[in-house]
Amino acid sequence: MNEFYIAILSLIALLGVISVYFKKSPFDKLIGLAIMMGGVIPLIVIKGYLDVAILVAIIMPLTTIFILQATGRNTDES
Amino acid sequence: MNPELILGFIILLAGVAATAFPRERDYISRLIHVEIAATGLMLVMLAYNETIALLTFVAVTAIATIVLIRVIERGEPCD
Amino acid sequence: MIYDAAMIPTYICGIVAVYAVIRILTEKKTLKKLVFLNVMNFAITGLIVLSIPDIMVLLAGIAYFVGSTLEANAIASTYAGGVANE
Numbered sequence: 001m002n003e004f005y006i007a008i009l010s011l012i013a014l015l016g017v018i019s020v021y022f023k024k025s026p027f028d029k030l031i032g033l034a035i036m037m038g039g040v041i042p043l044i045v046i047k048g049y050l051d052v053a054i055l056v057a058i059i060m061p062l063t064t065i066f067i068l069q070a071t072g073r074n075t076d077e078s
Numbered sequence: 079m080n081p082e083l084i085l086g087f088i089i090l091l092a093g094v095a096a097t098a099f100p101r102e103r104d105y106i107s108r109l110i111h112v113e114i115a116a117t118g119l120m121l122v123m124l125a126y127n128e129t130i131a132l133l134t135f136v137a138v139t140a141i142a143t144i145v146l147i148r149v150i151e152r153g154e155p156c157d
Numbered sequence: 158m159i160y161d162a163a164m165i166p167t168y169i170c171g172i173v174a175v176y177a178v179i180r181i182l183t184e185k186k187t188l189k190k191l192v193f194l195n196v197m198n199f200a201i202t203g204l205i206v207l208s209i210p211d212i213m214v215l216l217a218g219i220a221y222f223v224g225s226t227l228e229a230n231a232i233a234s235t236y237a238g239g240v241a242n243e
Contacts, residue, residue, distance in 0.1 A: 004164075005208065006081050008171040012201075015178050017089055017114060021096050027187050027236050029110045031194055034228055035178055036089075038201045040117055041221055043082055045205050047124060050213045052132050053205075056120075057221040059140045061228035063113070066147050068235045071106050 005046055013039030026071040030064060086121030093118050105150045113143065167207050174200035191233045198225040 016036030020029050037060050044053040093115030100107050116139045123132055177197035184190050202225075206218040 004167065004171065005204070008175060008204075010081070010085050012174060012178055013085065013089065015182060017092050019182055020110065020114060021092070021101070024102065025187065026106050026110070027232060028190070029107065030232055031181065031187075031190055033110060033113060034194060034225065034232075035181065035197065036114065036117060038174075038197055038225065040121065042201060042205050042208060043085075043121070044124060045214060045217055046208045047082065048209070049124070049129060049132065050211070050217050052124075052129065052136070053217045054220045055133060056136055057217065057224045059136060061224045061231065063140050063143045064228045065231050066144050067106070067109065068231060070147050070151050 002046070005042065009039045009043050011039075012036075013043075015039075026067075030067065033064065034060075080125045082121055083125040086118050086123075086125065088118075089121060090115055090118030105153075109143070109146060109150065112146075167204070170200045170203035170207065174204065187236055188233070191229055191236075194229050195226070198222065198229065201225075 013036050016032050016034075016039055019032035019035060023029055023032060037056075041053055041057055041060075044056065093111055093113075097108055097111040097115060100111060120132070120135060120139075123135060174197055177193045177200060180193045181190050181197070184193065202218050202222045205221060206214060208214065
């Protein structure tokens with residue numbers, strides 16, 4: 001059971017890192033960051049740190065929204 | 079060895095290499111690659127049994143990202 | 158792999174997650190990637206909840222589901238032009 005989790009989650013995290021590096025648009029990079037976090041958070045859960053997992057899951061969209069604030073495409077503003 | 083430790087080292091090295099040599103020279107791209115390196119370091123710290131250090135590291139990484147975003151927004155555009 | 162009837166939901170969630178990640182990597186348009194990002198979030202939430210027999214894991218699953226759905230919809234809203242654009 002544990003080997004299945006380790007294999008699947010490691011594959012998802014490494015594919016997320018590859019997807020962040022080889023895409024050009026910042027939105028595609030943020031999607032790859034979401035994939036990588038989706039691979040990392042269940043690894044924290046099966047290690048037993050539930051409070052760390054809850055804190056990471058709350059902080060992850062907050063930093064993504066703050067990055068989106070800088071890379072937002074302002075079409076007809078100003 | 080511990081599988082989280084090996085995966086953490088692989089992600090940490092990939093993030094540091096991607097931060098040093100990005101594909102396009104942009105501040106936002108480099109900042110997202112720094113996030114990858116921070117996630118790898120978090121996985122390395124997960125292999126040792128220190129809960130308070132892990133909580134503090136996650137919170138301080140988020141605060142540092144917010145501060146860097148503020149610096150990038152009001153700085154001059156990159157080369 | 159050893160056949161076990163109690164492990165079938167876990168296998169289904171893992172296969173769905175890997176399929177969604179492969180579809181995200183081989184997709185061209187950004188708005189079609191976000192659909193499969195939501196699929197991957199559902200599958201990962203299932204993997205979290207089915208992982209260890211503890212009651213606190215439900216709270217972690219709820220936190221991850223709310224956070225990741227908010228993140229994906231924030232990316233989609235910013236890509237489509239923002240709120241003030243209409």
